[in-house]
Amino acid sequence: xxxxxxxxxxxxxxxxxxGGLTVLHAIREAMPGEHLVYLxxxxxxxxxxxxxxxxxxxxxxxxxxxxxRGIKLLVVACNTASAVALDALREQLAPMxxxxxxxxxxxxxxxxxxxxxxxxxxxxATVRLGAYRSAILSLDPDAEVTEHxxxxxxxxxxxGWVDGAIARGIVRRYLDESHAASPDTIILGCTHFPLLADTxxxxxxxxxxxxxxxxxxxxxxxxxxxxxxxxxxxxxPGTLRLLATDGARRFARVGxxxxxxxxxxxDVELVDL
Amino acid sequence: xxxxxxxxxxxxxxxxxxGGLTVLHAIREAMPGEHLVYLxxxxxxxxxxxxxxxxxxxxxxxxxxxxxRGIKLLVVACNTASAVALDALREQLAPMxxxxxxxxxxxxxxxxxxxxxxxxxxxxATVRLGAYRSAILSLDPDAEVTEHxxxxxxxxxxxGWVDGAIARGIVRRYLDESHAASPDTIILGCTHFPLLADTxxxxxxxxxxxxxxxxxxxxxxxxxxxxxxxxxxxxxPGTLRLLATDGARRFARVGxxxxxxxxxxxDVELVDL
Numbered sequence: 001x002x003x004x005x006x007x008x009x010x011x012x013x014x015x016x017x018x019g020g021l022t023v024l025h026a027i028r029e030a031m032p033g034e035h036l037v038y039l040x041x042x043x044x045x046x047x048x049x050x051x052x053x054x055x056x057x058x059x060x061x062x063x064x065x066x067x068x069r070g071i072k073l074l075v076v077a078c079n080t081a082s083a084v085a086l087d088a089l090r091e092q093l094a095p096m097x098x099x100x101x102x103x104x105x106x107x108x109x110x111x112x113x114x115x116x117x118x119x120x121x122x123x124x125a126t127v128r129l130g131a132y133r134s135a136i137l138s139l140d141p142d143a144e145v146t147e148h149x150x151x152x153x154x155x156x157x158x159x160g161w162v163d164g165a166i167a168r169g170i171v172r173r174y175l176d177e178s179h180a181a182s183p184d185t186i187i188l189g190c191t192h193f194p195l196l197a198d199t200x201x202x203x204x205x206x207x208x209x210x211x212x213x214x215x216x217x218x219x220x221x222x223x224x225x226x227x228x229x230x231x232x233x234x235x236x237p238g239t240l241r242l243l244a245t246d247g248a249r250r251f252a253r254v255g256x257x258x259x260x261x262x263x264x265x266x267d268v269e270l271v272d273l
Numbered sequence: 274x275x276x277x278x279x280x281x282x283x284x285x286x287x288x289x290x291x292g293g294l295t296v297l298h299a300i301r302e303a304m305p306g307e308h309l310v311y312l313x314x315x316x317x318x319x320x321x322x323x324x325x326x327x328x329x330x331x332x333x334x335x336x337x338x339x340x341x342r343g344i345k346l347l348v349v350a351c352n353t354a355s356a357v358a359l360d361a362l363r364e365q366l367a368p369m370x371x372x373x374x375x376x377x378x379x380x381x382x383x384x385x386x387x388x389x390x391x392x393x394x395x396x397x398a399t400v401r402l403g404a405y406r407s408a409i410l411s412l413d414p415d416a417e418v419t420e421h422x423x424x425x426x427x428x429x430x431x432x433g434w435v436d437g438a439i440a441r442g443i444v445r446r447y448l449d450e451s452h453a454a455s456p457d458t459i460i461l462g463c464t465h466f467p468l469l470a471d472t473x474x475x476x477x478x479x480x481x482x483x484x485x486x487x488x489x490x491x492x493x494x495x496x497x498x499x500x501x502x503x504x505x506x507x508x509x510p511g512t513l514r515l516l517a518t519d520g521a522r523r524f525a526r527v528g529x530x531x532x533x534x535x536x537x538x539x540d541v542e543l544v545d546l
Contacts, residue, residue: 043327044317049431051520054316124523155428158322166446169439247324250397 007230010035010241011221012071014062017045018251019157019191020077021258023101026214027075027221028240031231035238039066040255041273043246046154047080048123048190055125059085060092061273065243067093072230075221076100079189079213080123083131097224101191102126104220105213106135109185110143117144119180121200122189124149132189147189148178157192158254163199171196171203188212195257242268280503283308283514284494285344287335290318291524292430292464293350294531296374299487300348300494301513304504308511312339313528314546316519319427320353321396321463328398332358333365334546338516340366345503348494349373352462352486353396356404370497374464375399377493378486379408382458383416390417392453394473395462397422405462420462421451430465431527436472444469444476461485468530515541 013024017040024038041047041062047055059081063074074093076082082100090098109118120132127149136143152170161167186208188194194212201210225231232238242263244251248270252263286297290313297311314320314335320328332354336347347366349355355373363371382391393405400422409416425443434440459481461467467485474483498504505511515536517524521543525536 043323045322049318049520049523050316054519152425152428152432152434155425159425161425161446166439166442169442173434173439246327247322250322 006072007232008035009070009072010037010239011073011075012066012069013038013075013077014041014059014066014081015039015078015191016041016047016058016081018042018255018258019154021255022191022194022212023075023077023214023217025259026218028238030218030222031238033232033235033238035232037066037069037071037241037243039243039271040245040251042244042251043273046123047078048125048151048154050125052084052125052129055081055084056088058273060088063089063092065271065273067096072096073221073225074098075217077191077217079105079131079191080125083126083129097228099217099220099224101213101217102131102135102189104216105187105189105211106132106139108211108213108216109187110136110139114140115142116140116184117180117182118146118185118187119175119178119183120145120147120187120189121150121153121174121193122147123154124151126189132187146178146180146183148174148180150174150190150193153196154190154192157195160254160257162195167196167199168203171200175203183208185209185211243271244268245271245273279345280505281308282343282345283310283512284346284348285339285342286311286348286350287314287332287339287354288312288351288464289314289320289331289354291315291528291531292427294528295464295467295485296348296350296487296490298532299491301511303491303495304511306505306508306511308505310339310342310344310514310516312516312544313518313524315517315524316546319396320351321398321424321427323398325357325398325402328354329358329361331546333361336362336365338544338546340369345369346494346498347371348490350464350490352378352404352464353398356399356402370501372490372493372497374486374490375404375462376408377489378460378462378484379405379412381486381489382460382484383409383412387413388415389413389457390453391419391458391460392448392451392456393418393420393460393462394423394426394447394466395420396427397424399462405460419451419453419456421447421453423447423463423466426469427463427465430468433527433530435468440469440472441476444473448476456481458482458484516544517541518544518546
């Protein structure tokens with residue numbers, strides 16, 4: 001494939017469901033000219049409570065589907081799949097570049113400083129694998145890292161109950177249970193959690209820096225394509241295709257909250273993995 | 274297969290995850306001599322937000338696996354699968370009897386009275402299909418039925434946060450949003466919800482009757498086997514086998530809450546569907 005053809009291909013973005021649309025949104029803001037194709041594996045979500053073996057199998061199936069459609073780069077816009085399956089996906093798709101969200105999130109948290117204290121809020125699977133801990137400590141061996149599983153925040157974001165007393169109560173309880181006394185940063189280690197960022201800031205206080213991977217991941221995607229010479233040349237707005245493995249209506253209804261725009265179920269194409 | 278062999282076979286119980294263990298518990302209490310085999314499709318839970326097509330496919334795969342192991346009756350201990358796939362499962366397994374949880378739950382709510390007002394708390398898929406509404410109205414055409422989707426209660430039960438201010442706040446909000454002014458009964462239309470029964474009673478008030486399917490389903494299972502002459506003759510305690518499609522550790526940890534006894538992950542056998 002020559003570079004001219006390649007640059008016209010879409011960037012593939014994969015998540016277990018709709019949460020990764022927060023990453024898609026950041027990529028579209030940063031590079032409005034790029035074509036994008038998003039695959040949400042809604043038939044098998046959530047990944048966060050599944051075993052590593054299953055998560056890796058699901059992720060490689062999704063990646064194969066996107067490669068079959070033709071993409072020039074894969075973004076794994078799911079913290080759990082990034083934590084579990086990034087190496088397997090890179091091996092599967094080589095030489096196509098694969099960008100996860102954990103490393104960009106860790107880089108955004110550390111930001112060149114040393115000795116920071118970080119609280120990572122994530123799913124059970126991401127916490128069990130210690131993916132953020134490893135990524136942060138590889139950037140700053142003096143950092144202090146606490147990881148805490150917050151499954152209810154996923155359901156809360158999907159239900160759209162992102163502010164008010166219930167959301168504050170749940171966030172408060174998770175922060176208390178994490179036993180992380182006044183961290184410098186709170187890392188939103190699940191793509192569902194940016195919807196709860198205001199509530200988390202309200203509960204944690206203004207002195208805490210809230211970090212999510214979306215913006216940093218978009219920057220890494222741009223740098224990777226610049227280096228490979230695969231950025232799309234045209235300034236026309238890029239196209240957006242949405243694929244899901246189940247439930248187009250629910251994808252449109254819940255996904256609209258994550259993308260920050262109304263979606264119709266006709267906009268979502270169902271695919272089998 | 275002759276009746277003598279048949280009666281020694283286990284009762285098969287199927288759910289999308291661990292919630293059906295509340296039904297298994299009621300069956301074991303009612304018929305301690307029966308052998309039981311439970312299959313939780315933890316690799317693909319939750320069913321409640323999936324499409325009917327996917328739910329039916331998953332349920333028939335699970336039923337095939339249990340039939341392969343040898344069972345004498347199948348209990349669909351999942352409201353969503355009962356609502357979506359009962360007819361397909363009966364066709365698939367005939368002449369083996371298949372008992373769902375929706376009809377027994379509706380019968381427990383109506384209890385021979387007429388004109389009652391019922392609030393059904395369930396998953397999105399169960400509500401969308403109106404399964405409880407149909408089942409209740411077929412028993413009492415004068416009944417008033419409100420169905421309300423309560424996805425967060427599933428996550429709440431799995432997290433074990435079944436009492437306290439957060440649980441009460443979430444239940445209060447769902448009851449308010451249901452717009453069901455003082456129903457006579459609240460039907461727990463998801464096998465996760467019995468864990469929240471005390472909190473629901475606390476919020477709804479003592480005058481409301483809280484109904485779940487577990488006990489009535491066990492009674493239907495007993496009556497069905499009595500009629501077919503397939504009850505186990507021996508008084509020895511029956512054996513219990515637990516199968517799951519993913520995450521034995523999580524199944525044991527969360528499942529213990531539903532079964533009301535400690536489970537070890539070695540007690541859970543992983544199977545592929």
